[in-house]
Amino acid sequence: MRLLAFASAVEALGTPSREWQLPDELSVGDLRLQLAKEFPAMAPLLARLAIAVDGTLATTTTLVRDGAEVALLPPVSGG
Amino acid sequence: MRLLAFASAVEALGTPSREWQLPDELSVGDLRLQLAKEFPAMAPLLARLAIAVDGTLATTTTLVRDGAEVALLPPVSGG
């Protein structure tokens, strides 16, 4: 999948965008656990992050397919 | 006094502005009675008219001195 980070999540991920290979299709809930494991700097952020899959806000049960675009979205401040 | 009329009151008065000589200082309440007498076309309008004396909205008891500017103000529609 392609992992995109925004705002403070960029620093936590170390980059605004990277490929990330995971063995299988998994839920967004499981993805959160994997993120905390693989990117420890992300762990303290995770509770505040929304996650979008292919441009749509995901829930814990949303499935992430291979090739998906997964965006890590801190609380927003537009306007 | 100088009598000013606006909107539909212009037609009722026959002019937007005229001098009007009244014997004495009088209240706006009495002025309304005099207007109805002197300008019969004004009578049906009077209940809807607000009256300003020297640029300030008057009440029935406001006194109109000689030389005052008295404005006949139908309901408004600015905006």
Add this chain to the structure above:
Amino acid sequence: MRSGLTTVPLDVAAMFAAIAAPGCGAMAAFVGAVRDHDDGREVVAIDYSAYESMAAKSLEQIAGETAAAAPQLRVLLRHRLGRLAVGEASIAIVAASPRRDAALAAIRTALERVKSEAPIWKREIYADGGERWREDEPLAPA
């Protein structure tokens, strides 16, 4: 730029510029324009007239009192007179504030007050050749 009456087209961008301030992150505007119909009749123009001296004072007072309702709130309010074609703006109200709620509330408050407190009238000119004074709101004390 001061609140008041004008016979030239209203310029909202210039009004925004006139009230902008580095501490005011929220700006709101209301613009009233001539509609092409009213009560089912086709309108081609509106003639706006006013008791000018009193209306000018009224608009300044409404802008000043509306601005006084919140800290750092700034309000500018201009009304156009004369014959306006469909689509032309008759009134423009702008507000600037550190807070968006204050700016949005200000334009609504000022608009409602103008509609009942300013001695201004419109005469609608219809496509069928007719004309009519609109006399909608009894003039209210400021």
Add this chain to the structure above:
Amino acid sequence: MRSGLTTVPLDVAAMFAAIAAPGCGAMAAFVGAVRDHDDGREVVAIDYSAYESMAAKSLEQIAGETAAAAPQLRVLLRHRLGRLAVGEASIAIVAASPRRDAALAAIRTALERVKSEAPIWKREIYADGGERWREDEPLAPA
């Protein structure tokens, strides 16, 4: 002109012109600009960034759904990205309607939705050399 993101200065007059319609006598606007302070710190600029593809869709959706709330209501909503100095506009929302209540309600509704639904972030740049992400509102589903 469409609702969405831009990197060039916002032009409220052009946005008003884009939504004007002969049947719409009421137009309202909200403009958000960079303030010179926040939480007591002096701000010199704000960097706005976005998840651009999703934010563009979100702004279009908010404008469309807000407009659908009332007959003949038209809404246009644009957000600027990049580094903005104090006083520069980051967002402009305009609405046109036959009714002033609908126009005024629309800009407030659209603004509140943008603040919680659009994936857009500001990073404040302070006079003391510091910088900080503002992360205020958990992103809400549209």
